[in-house]
């Protein structure tokens with residue numbers, strides 16, 4: 001087998017994002033990605049809700065919450081540059097428990 005500089009196991013969104021970053025940053029390096037399925041993104045990445053979360057459901061002081069807006073801006077730029085359609089539709093979250101408390 002040929003030698004490679006970087007090996008990625010798993011062709012979901014994370015593995016593909018890492019692969020994309022490595023090939024952009026280090027174009028002369030050899031990067032290999034191994035995926036156990038026939039096609040990329042066949043597991044969680046291809047079966048999620050397809051939403052760019054704003055992070056409002058995570059703990060407000062978590063890294064996830066802080067990174068969500070930046071991630072969304074980067075993804076929007078990426079989609080625009082690559083001609084990938086995405087829609088800013090907004091999202092309504094209903095706090096059922098809070099409504100019940102208010103009615104008491």
Ligand SMILES: Cc1cc2nc3c(=O)[nH]c(=O)nc-3n(C[C@H](O)[C@H](O)[C@H](O)COP(=O)(O)OP(=O)(O)OC[C@H]3O[C@@H](n4cnc5c(N)ncnc54)[C@H](O)[C@@H]3O)c2cc1C
Nearest residue numbers: 010011012013014015034035036043044045048049050051
């Ligand atoms: C129901 C649901 C809804 C979701 N909705 C959203 C959403 O709206 N927005 C959002 O941002 N996130 C959402 N998520 C989360 C998001 O889908 C995951 O965080 C993301 O897909 C994880 O990507 P991943 O690359 O880490 O994992 P995966 O997509 O699971 O990729 C891992 C890959 O590794 C491969 N693999 C595993 N072991 C091996 C091995 N030994 N050799 C070779 N290949 C291997 C697998 O076949 C797979 O393709 C949702 C998750 C769920 C479950």
